Amino acid sequence: MKPESEPLVSVLTPVYNGEQYLVECIESVLAQTYQNWEYCIINNCSTDRTLEIAEIYAKKDKRIRIHNNSEFVGCDENGNIAFDQMSSDSKYCKVIQADDWLFPECITKMVELAEAHPTVAIVSSYRLTNTDITVRALPYANAVIPGREICRKTLLGMPSVFGSPSAMLIHSDEVRKRPTFYNVDNPHCDMEACLDILRNRDFGFVHQMLTFSRSHPDSESSRGSRFGFNAFGRLEHVTKYGREYLSEKEFEIMFKKRRDAYYAFLASKMFRHNDKEFWEYQRKALSRIGYSLSRGLLAKAAIDRLLDLILNPLNSSRRVTQKLSHSSKTTSG
Secondary structure, three states, rough: HHHHHHOOOOEEEEEOOHHHHHHHHHHHHOOOOOOEEEEEEOOOOOOOOOHHHHHHHHHHHEEEEEEEEEOOOOHHHHHHHHOOOOOOOEEEEOOOOOOEEEEHHHHHHHHHHHHHHHOOOEEEEEEOOOOOOOOOOOOOOEEEEEHHHHHHHHOOOOOOOOOOOOOOOOEEEHHHHOOOOOOOOOOHHHHHHHHHOOOOOEEEEEEEEEEEOOOOOHHHHHHHHHHHHHHHHHHHHHHHHHHHOOOOOHHHHHHHHHHHHHHHHHHHHHHOOOOOHHHHHHHHHHHHHOOOOOHHHHHHHHHHHHHHHHOHHHHHHHHHHHHHEEEEEEEEO
C-alpha cells in the first residue's frame, strides 16, 4: 500500500500522569511503517510531566496534537473524549494507552486486513502483556471471523480475542454512529462495545505480535482485580448479550455459570474486603443489570469455599501459590 493511497488513521492516547511510559508510547507511533496517521494525545489534567512531554513531540511533528481536558474525568470518560478528537476524515481509529506501545508494523498490518475485507469492523492481533503472549484461541487459518460467531464463542467461555483498547483497530464509522462509544458504567466497556458492534460486522485477526500492554500495580486492570471487574463483567455481558448470541439453553447454562463464579469471587473476599466501598460497588453493579445482592447465594458460595478448603487442602494451597506467583509477575512488570 503506497502512502498516498493509505486511508487516514486517527491514533488516540488518553492519558493521566503518564510521564513514566509516555515517551516509549509516542516513539512507537512515530516508528510505524504506516505513515498516513494523525495522533491526538488527550491530557486528563495531569500533574506530572505528561503535558510537557506531549508538547515536545507536538512541536517536532505536525501530525501530533494535544487536547487538554478542562477538568479531570474518569478513565473511560477520557476514552470517550479521545474518540471525540478523531478526525472527520479518518477511516480507522487506533487507541494506544500511554503505558503501552505498538510494534512497527502494527497499523500497516491491521489496515491491510481491514482494507482487504470491507465487512470487518474490528481488527486485533497477538499481543504481549508484560512477558506473556496473549490470545491462543484462534486457528491460524482464521483471519476473518463472522462477528456473531466470535461473540457467541466469547460468551460461551472462549478466552477473549478482543484485548484491551490498545490491541484493536476500529472502523471509524462504528465510532461515529454512537453518541458515546463507551458505556462508562461498565468497567469492561471496551468488551461491551465489541459485542455491540459485531452484531452486524465481522472481526479480523492478524496472526502476528503487534501490540504490547503493560500490567502494573497502578494500572486500571490492577484496580479491577480488587473489585472483581472480570468476574462481574462476564456475568454482565452474558446478562446483556446472552440472548442476542446464544440459544435459550446456552444462555441458561452460561448465566448460572457466570453468576456462580461471581458469587464464588465474593465469597473469597468476604473476610478481606469488609470496607463499604467494595460492597457498595457490588450492589450498584448488580442493580445496573437488574439484580440485587443475594445473601442466600453468597452464603452458599461461602459454604462451598469452606468445604473445599477442608476437603481439598492441597488444591487450595496450589491456588494460593498460583495467585501469589501471578501477583509477583504483575508487580515486577
